[in-house]
Amino acid sequence: PYLGQHVLELGAGIGANAQALQHRRYARWLSVEPDAAMVQRMKQGMAQGLLPPSHEAVCGTSLNLPRNERFDTVLYLDVLEHIEDDRAELQRVTGLLQPGGHIVVLAPAHNFLYTPFDKKIGHFRRYDKAMLRAIVPHELRIRRMQYLDSVGMLASLANKLLLRSDSPSPAQVRVWDSVMVRMSRLTDPLTGFRLGKSIVCVLQKPLTV
Numbered sequence: 001p002y003l004g005q006h007v008l009e010l011g012a013g014i015g016a017n018a019q020a021l022q023h024r025r026y027a028r029w030l031s032v033e034p035d036a037a038m039v040q041r042m043k044q045g046m047a048q049g050l051l052p053p054s055h056e057a058v059c060g061t062s063l064n065l066p067r068n069e070r071f072d073t074v075l076y077l078d079v080l081e082h083i084e085d086d087r088a089e090l091q092r093v094t095g096l097l098q099p100g101g102h103i104v105v106l107a108p109a110h111n112f113l114y115t116p117f118d119k120k121i122g123h124f125r126r127y128d129k130a131m132l133r134a135i136v137p138h139e140l141r142i143r144r145m146q147y148l149d150s151v152g153m154l155a156s157l158a159n160k161l162l163l164r165s166d167s168p169s170p171a172q173v174r175v176w177d178s179v180m181v182r183m184s185r186l187t188d189p190l191t192g193f194r195l196g197k198s199i200v201c202v203l204q205k206p207l208t209v
Helices: 016-020 036-047 086-094 116-120 129-135 150-163 170-190
Strands: 006-010 028-033 055-059 071-077 097-108 141-148 198-204
Touching: 028 036, 036 055, 086 097, 086 129, 129 141, 129 198, 141 150, 141 170, 150 170
Parallel strands: 006 028, 006 071, 028 055, 071 097
Antiparallel strands: 097 198, 141 198
């Protein structure tokens, strides 16, 4: 419900999210990714018709976007934790939001789950609700904030305390995808979305500031 007609996805990787969210047409979906090789893979996907016709892919970060650009939705899907100055990042993109537009953040949750694997893949932090509230620009209001993947949280805690693996094996990833995520879809509502390995936060820019 928070995806408008003009979408900006920052840290878009190879375009998997744009491909997965083709449930309707968009006027524009701009994918911004700092890794040139990944941008090239997105462009190959566009040429093969795997990505929607409205899709654009550019190499860079929010710092490279013209200040007069405007979007209905800005997406940070497992990206904000990679940005050292997350507060300045959110403040910068707030200026790119149309009035009434949304910023959607999905990020790993809870610093007590931080492991060497987080550090290895460039995570500066994991978030809880208080940490996210502390960096929300004053112009925005929080529409939604909740945890996701309660089963995955228990598995991550067990890994940190017992297995102490510094990276998941392919078999562990398959089990998480095929079993734990499906279980969490059942258990998350039962917990009131108070537990989870990930956190989702939806921010909105008021129609009048």
